[in-house]
């Protein structure tokens with residue numbers, strides 16, 4: 001094989017020569033930034049140490065409606081499911097969603113206003129309840145999410161350490 005001169009070789013004429021690469025000057029004092037999502041300290045792998053009785057259960061609109069259809073007492077069946085005290089929680093936007101449904105869903109509204117339910121105030125913009133619940137459980141992993149909505153369940157499943165409660169077969 002023929003030996004070839006490197007294009008940077010000094011023996012080539014100046015104009016044919018490949019120019020030496022300029023070294024990018026980097027400030028050694030500059031901080032290197034990386035975006036790494038913080039791992040929640042309450043999780044031991046998949047095990048969430050923040051969960052425990054009394055369980056705080058974020059309830060969404062369709063969960064209440066389904067429990068009425070299935071003739072389930074919401075609080076009682078939650079406790080039957082987990083064998084522990086449960087506190088159902090209703091956020092402002094879920095409450096607004098139920099109120100918007102009107103007369104036909106007045107039973108749901110009455111259940112949501114039950115004194116055993118805890119009311120969680122919302123500070124976010126918008127009134128989309130699904131986003132609200134997802135945002136809440138991402139920040140605070142002390143909740144169980146009760147929903148029968150497939151899309152919401154799919155979104156919650158991606159968040160580690162957040163269990164889902166749902167209704168099927170009247171349970």
Ligand SMILES: [Zn+2]
Nearest residue numbers: 091093122132
């Ligand atoms: Zn909200």
